[in-house]
Amino acid sequence: MIDHQSLSNLSNFNQLTKEQKKFLNETRSKLQGSERRRFMAKVVSLMGRGGQRRAERELGWDRKTIIKGSRELDTGIECIDNLSGRGRQRIEKKLPNLLEDIKQIVAPVSQTDPTFQTTDLYSPLTAPEVRRRLIEDKGYSDEELPTVRTIITKLNELNFRLNKVDKCKPKKK
Numbered sequence: 001m002i003d004h005q006s007l008s009n010l011s012n013f014n015q016l017t018k019e020q021k022k023f024l025n026e027t028r029s030k031l032q033g034s035e036r037r038r039f040m041a042k043v044v045s046l047m048g049r050g051g052q053r054r055a056e057r058e059l060g061w062d063r064k065t066i067i068k069g070s071r072e073l074d075t076g077i078e079c080i081d082n083l084s085g086r087g088r089q090r091i092e093k094k095l096p097n098l099l100e101d102i103k104q105i106v107a108p109v110s111q112t113d114p115t116f117q118t119t120d121l122y123s124p125l126t127a128p129e130v131r132r133r134l135i136e137d138k139g140y141s142d143e144e145l146p147t148v149r150t151i152i153t154k155l156n157e158l159n160f161r162l163n164k165v166d167k168c169k170p171k172k173k
Contacts, residue, residue, distance in 0.1 A: 016058050024059060034078045037069030044070070091146045091154070099154060101138045105130055106160050120161045127152045127162060 016024075024043060031039055044051035044066050055061045072078055092099060110121040125133075127148045134140045145151075155162060 021059060028061070033081055034069075034072055037065055037079075038073055039069075040066050041069030041073045045073075091150060095140075095144065098134075099158065101134060101140075102130060102151070102154060103158060105133045105137065106155065106158075110160060120159050122161050123155075125162065127155065130155065 028036055028039060040055070040061055044055050047054055052063050052066050055066060056063050068079060106123050106125055107121070109125060110123040112119075112121060131145060131148055131151050134145055135142060146154075152162070
């Protein structure tokens with residue numbers, strides 16, 4: 001997969017050719033995680049002194065990634081990426097009882113679709129009203145509760161629709 005002859009000649013060039021740049025970037029893009037970082041570190045070490053800056057300038061590689069790969073090569077210890085730990089957590093993780101509290105507020109006043117075409121429950125409550133009741137009845141503070149938009153989303157996930165039920169209307173002739 002890797003053309004070692006091309007790699008061993010990297011230090012002999014003042015500038016990388018277009019073919020070498022293309023080859024290095026294509027090879028790098030096929031790798032992931034620590035394999036990718038180690039490959040980048042090997043290429044930089046073959047470039048010699050100033051290789052990190054040169055790789056950053058000519059290949060568009062991140063120096064922090066190269067440094068991490070160099071440390072992996074030197075120590076032999078592979079860094080494990082915590083990709084699943086990134087991003088914003090769902091509100092249920094921060095407030096585990098929130099969904100149950102919303103159900104307790106909305107379920108008693110909800111009713112099913114009178115045409116029985118859906119399993120959704122319709123509630124005359126609005127999302128700001130549900131939020132207000134969470135603060136007053138359930139003891140949440142205004143700062144810890146999510147926005148009204150998030151409460152609307154959670155109500156939709158729980159199959160509650162926030163509108164009044166239309167009574168069965170006779171069909172027009």
